[in-house]
Amino acid sequence: MAKTILLVDDEEGIRKVLGISLEDAGYVVHVAASGEEALRIFSKEHPAIVLTDVKMPGMDGIELLQKIKQERPDTEVIMITGHGDMDLAIKSLKYEAVDFITKPINDDALEIALNRARERITVRRQLREYTNNLEQLVHDKTKELIEAEKLAAVGQTVAGLSHAIKNIAGGLKGGTFVLEKGLDLDNRKYLMQGWEMVKGNVDKITNLSLDLLNYAKATDINYQLSEPNRQVHEIVSLMKHRAEEHGIDLKIDLAPDLKAFYFDPELIHGCLLNLVSNAIDACMEDDLESKAKEVLIKTVKAKGWGVEYQVIDNGCGMDEEVKEKVFQGFYSTKGTKGTGIGLMITKKNVDGHKGIIEVESEKGAGAKFIMRLPEGPDRIPDEI
Amino acid sequence: MDNQKILVVDDEPDMRIFVSTVVETMGFVSITAENGTKALEKARAAVPVLVILDVMMPKIEDGIWAYQQFKTDEKLAHIPIIMLSAIARKTFFHYIRMLSPQKGPHVPEPEAYMEKPPDAAELIKMIENLLANKT
Numbered sequence: 415m416a417k418t419i420l421l422v423d424d425e426e427g428i429r430k431v432l433g434i435s436l437e438d439a440g441y442v443v444h445v446a447a448s449g450e451e452a453l454r455i456f457s458k459e460h461p462a463i464v465l466t467d468v469k470m471p472g473m474d475g476i477e478l479l480q481k482i483k484q485e486r487p488d489t490e491v492i493m494i495t496g497h498g499d500m501d502l503a504i505k506s507l508k509y510e511a512v513d514f515i516t517k518p519i520n521d522d523a524l525e526i527a528l529n530r531a532r533e534r535i536t537v538r539r540q541l542r543e544y545t546n547n548l549e550q551l552v553h554d555k556t557k558e559l560i561e562a563e564k565l566a567a568v569g570q571t572v573a574g575l576s577h578a579i580k581n582i583a584g585g586l587k588g589g590t591f592v593l594e595k596g597l598d599l600d601n602r603k604y605l606m607q608g609w610e611m612v613k614g615n616v617d618k619i620t621n622l623s624l625d626l627l628n629y630a631k632a633t634d635i636n637y638q639l640s641e642p643n644r645q646v647h648e649i650v651s652l653m654k655h656r657a658e659e660h661g662i663d664l665k666i667d668l669a670p671d672l673k674a675f676y677f678d679p680e681l682i683h684g685c686l687l688n689l690v691s692n693a694i695d696a697c698m699e700d701d702l703e704s705k706a707k708e709v710l711i712k713t714v715k716a717k718g719w720g721v722e723y724q725v726i727d728n729g730c731g732m733d734e735e736v737k738e739k740v741f742q743g744f745y746s747t748k749g750t751k752g753t754g755i756g757l758m759i760t761k762k763n764v765d766g767h768k769g770i771i772e773v774e775s776e777k778g779a780g781a782k783f784i785m786r787l788p789e790g791p792d793r794i795p796d797e798i
Numbered sequence: 799m800d801n802q803k804i805l806v807v808d809d810e811p812d813m814r815i816f817v818s819t820v821v822e823t824m825g826f827v828s829i830t831a832e833n834g835t836k837a838l839e840k841a842r843a844a845v846p847v848l849v850i851l852d853v854m855m856p857k858i859e860d861g862i863w864a865y866q867q868f869k870t871d872e873k874l875a876h877i878p879i880i881m882l883s884a885i886a887r888k889t890f891f892h893y894i895r896m897l898s899p900q901k902g903p904h905v906p907e908p909e910a911y912m913e914k915p916p917d918a919a920e921l922i923k924m925i926e927n928l929l930a931n932k933t
Contacts (some may be wrong), residue, residue: 604819
């Protein structure tokens with residue numbers, strides 16, 4: 415490419431003489447007698463270097479230079495000027511000609527100018543390659559980084575999971591040991607205890623797999639026009655028994671002025687169930703056996719939101735450290751009883767609704783989970 | 799060996815039942831406690847020949863605290879302790895070493911350490927070894 419040159423001059427003699435010496439120097443030479451003709455050839459041949467006279471009838475060399483730089487800025491243009499045309503020479507440099515040579519043309523001066531042009535072309539090409547490489551490099555490294563992050567996330571998930579499963583496996587192993595001793599020694603106490611351990615751990619692994627399945631399911635939000643308070647009644651009838659069993663007062667306080675709006679009742683049901691069962695666990699965890707324990711489910715009409723659910727307990731509460739990590743996957747304070755999946759799914763589903771979930775709590779002073787859902791569209795979003 | 803008592807300390811009921819069954823079927827009497835405070839009370843009331851102590855009850859600080867109390871109590875310091883823990887042995891020993899200069903008296907390393915979930919056969923062997931050394 416660097417070896418193609420377009421020579422433009424209105425004087426035929428110069429075209430001939432210069433053309434020959436350029437060809438001798440190894441260039442493929444195209445010639446044009448005017449600016450207009452030069453542009454036509456230029457568009458077709460894309461020469462790397464253009465050597466043009468400044469003064470020509472019609473389109474002059476400066477105009478040609480400008481047009482060439484506009485069309486292909488990488489083209490190197492060398493201007494041929496007359497002896498007295500210093501102004502034009504300077505002007506052409508301003509328009510980014512690589513060099514100028516004066517008539518009568520000295521072969522050495524021509525060679526220097528040509529070398530300069532070719533050097534610029536080479537440097538530019540190298541620079542472009544280098545830049546492209548850089549971009550490619552950045553692209554590759556970014557891809558690697560994302561992969562690594564993905565792997566790290568998977569690693570964390572697997573580590574969390576394997577911990578949960580290890581705990582359950584431990585429980586099952588312990589249970590079967592106790593059960594075996596019961597059989598060996600014909601000891602009813604061991605039989606019963608071992609059996610309970612096995613059953614309890616079978617429940618745990620069932621719940622774990624259900625939780626995982628729920629989490630893995632893409633959250634397709636199935637918007638339905640629903641009453642936010644109805645969710646609370648459903649949860650109470652589900653959890654009343656368990657709360658009573660542990661001497662916990664399960665209370666509700668519902669805003670009367672809540673309108674039905676579009677949300678996914680099934681997903682939000684799951685979220686509330688998770689929050690309420692956590693609240694009950696927190697009450698059971700509390701050491702103060704004398705304290706009257708209660709869980710309160712509230713609905714509030716918060717401005718700009720469809721509903722604000724609050725789940726308030728006066729159980730064990732949590733410190734700052736726990737509060738920070740509470741929505742993280744596989745983080746649990748419940749020892750082998752928790753998998754750390756519940757709140758992770760709840761947050762995922764609330765996020766899916768473009769809602770907000772927050773927690774306020776102090777160690778020993780209970781906890782308050784706040785879940786706000788946006789009023790959302792008047793109709794099912796898919797239909798809009 | 800009759801009537802020798804072993805104290806089992808764990809906040810998980812399942813683990814208390816399992817470890818109790820192991821020691822009972824070996825012929826010991828098991829005493830259980832679900833936290834460090836209760837464990838110390840029970841140990842002072844009926845001095846056991848061995849303590850099997852969970853490190854995380856539910857946090858590592860609780861188990862370590864109980865362990866420090868045992869090892870710095872004149873009457874209890876001689877009782878061998880098997881540490882039962884969900885954390886790796888290396889991590890735990892490092893933790894003990896790092897803790898000692900910070901928190902009061904130097905605490906010796908436990909006589910034995912076992913990662914959870916405990917294997918019954920291994921636990922039995924460990925108990926037998928520890929108590930054989932004592933006598």
